[in-house]
Amino acid sequence: MFEPVMSKYRDELLENLKKLVAIRSIAVPDCKVEGYPFGNKSAEALQFMTDLADSFGFSTENCDNFAAHAQLGSGGDEDYAAVLCHVDVVPTGEGWQTDPFTLTEKDGYLYGRGVADDKGAAMIALYCMKAMKDNGVPMKRPIRCIFGGGEEIGMDDMGHYFSKHALPALAFTPDADYPACNCEKGILHLKFTGNTDPAVFSVKGGDAINCVADKCAGVFFCDEPTANAIKVLINASDAECAVAPAGENRYAFTVKGVSSHAMCPENGVNAINYLLTAAEEADVFSAGSAEAFFAAKVCNDTRGTDLGIACSDALSGELTFNVGLIESREGKTSVSVDIRYPATLDSQPIISKAKDEAAQYGVTVEVINDNPPLYVPADHPLIKALGDCYTEITGKPMIPVSMGGGTYARALHGRGVAFGPVFSDTEKPCNLHMSDENLSLDEFMLHAEICYRAMCRIAELDIANVQAS
Numbered sequence: 001m002f003e004p005v006m007s008k009y010r011d012e013l014l015e016n017l018k019k020l021v022a023i024r025s026i027a028v029p030d031c032k033v034e035g036y037p038f039g040n041k042s043a044e045a046l047q048f049m050t051d052l053a054d055s056f057g058f059s060t061e062n063c064d065n066f067a068a069h070a071q072l073g074s075g076g077d078e079d080y081a082a083v084l085c086h087v088d089v090v091p092t093g094e095g096w097q098t099d100p101f102t103l104t105e106k107d108g109y110l111y112g113r114g115v116a117d118d119k120g121a122a123m124i125a126l127y128c129m130k131a132m133k134d135n136g137v138p139m140k141r142p143i144r145c146i147f148g149g150g151e152e153i154g155m156d157d158m159g160h161y162f163s164k165h166a167l168p169a170l171a172f173t174p175d176a177d178y179p180a181c182n183c184e185k186g187i188l189h190l191k192f193t194g195n196t197d198p199a200v201f202s203v204k205g206g207d208a209i210n211c212v213a214d215k216c217a218g219v220f221f222c223d224e225p226t227a228n229a230i231k232v233l234i235n236a237s238d239a240e241c242a243v244a245p246a247g248e249n250r251y252a253f254t255v256k257g258v259s260s261h262a263m264c265p266e267n268g269v270n271a272i273n274y275l276l277t278a279a280e281e282a283d284v285f286s287a288g289s290a291e292a293f294f295a296a297k298v299c300n301d302t303r304g305t306d307l308g309i310a311c312s313d314a315l316s317g318e319l320t321f322n323v324g325l326i327e328s329r330e331g332k333t334s335v336s337v338d339i340r341y342p343a344t345l346d347s348q349p350i351i352s353k354a355k356d357e358a359a360q361y362g363v364t365v366e367v368i369n370d371n372p373p374l375y376v377p378a379d380h381p382l383i384k385a386l387g388d389c390y391t392e393i394t395g396k397p398m399i400p401v402s403m404g405g406g407t408y409a410r411a412l413h414g415r416g417v418a419f420g421p422v423f424s425d426t427e428k429p430c431n432l433h434m435s436d437e438n439l440s441l442d443e444f445m446l447h448a449e450i451c452y453r454a455m456c457r458i459a460e461l462d463i464a465n466v467q468a469s
Helices: 007-021 042-053 121-134 156-164 224-235 269-280 290-298 348-360 379-393 410-411 442-461 465-469
Strands: 059-063 068-071 081-084 104-106 109-111 143-148 170-173 176-178 181-184 187-195 200-205 215-221 240-245 250-256 321-327 332-340 364-371 401-403 416-418 421-423 438-440
Touching: 007 042, 007 121, 007 416, 007 442, 042 059, 042 121, 042 143, 042 224, 059 104, 059 156, 068 121, 068 156, 068 187, 068 290, 081 121, 081 442, 104 321, 109 181, 109 442, 109 465, 121 143, 121 421, 121 442, 143 156, 156 379, 170 379, 170 410, 170 442, 181 410, 187 348, 215 269, 224 250, 224 269, 240 269, 250 269, 269 290, 269 321, 348 364, 364 379, 379 416, 379 442, 410 416, 421 442, 438 442
Parallel strands: 081 143, 081 170, 170 416, 176 421, 181 401
Antiparallel strands: 059 068, 068 143, 104 109, 109 438, 181 416, 187 332, 187 364, 200 215, 200 321, 215 250, 240 250, 321 332
């Protein structure tokens, strides 16, 4: 049985996590406020972490409110180890049983936006570094906790950070599942835009491209029987629809679904998908219109089959396809999608096929983001070192896994992988990117022990062996 190190910090750790969760650090895309690339709340969360780190006696640096770090040990960028976490969160969505910005302990679980993704892990990493200092852990190199402020909206935070700092010698990011994830699918974000159908007065849905849209509101020109038909079609599914008159021959629809992480869209109920496909089935849209294209080619499945881009590989599995956002404005309707494509495949054929299909309806396709896949061989010394820590604490073998999620490991160019904090065999789903995000308190503290041991290990690992691999 391992000797616990982190349990003595439990109450203090949770008290500061409560303060961090209370900061509504939903990163703002394309924020125009100078000095706040992801909005003032993201910057506030970064400042909270550096202030706390300062109180622990660490050296800190804020990198233009994109990211920040705390460091234990002297030295610069020449040779350091790192743990990468993020303090921004996705929008809350609807359906919470607790206040998403109040850390709530209930029946042995912690609830709140960010407890699992990724504020809980960020706080644990900082306290693990404090424990290393308190215990006088020997280190061959300094170690940093690097905190990002915009992970959920494209990871430009790490791009900016590493434009000013060298990459770590080796690192991990606790922003996924145990055991180590050595393979991440590519992440492709596309925006489809076409002329708004004459039958559409307005439509808007979704909170973030990387979440299943749990709400969508639309106002369509149609008669009462058609409006009722749309409502019946949607309510016969897993979604819920309300309809009300909105003017002469005009009806307003409000659709409620269930959010989920874009890497597993089949776990959610997409309100955008249900509204558009029901309206198309009720013959609301004109043949060949953009909305007809969205309903027929974009909104019908979670694997991209209708668009002709479905594919898979043995390493990482099937492509996943999520409709995250829709909005009509100034005569144009845009739909933004999140695609997670297999790690051994290239994005260009997917983009080309999507453009070809869309062009037939006069719809254009913009590439918002294209983040290549990640693969680190399972026999890499870093994987072995992290695996040893996992096995020492849990008694279980470490078998690397692949996933559709995207983490900061992509920014490390083979020098790091995702490692924790969620246990893949946990009894209760953590509801990442969903309402009632949670983490078992026991597993939260178990992760703290693994994280502590892993941080100690990478601070003393023989770097020559890693670089030679």
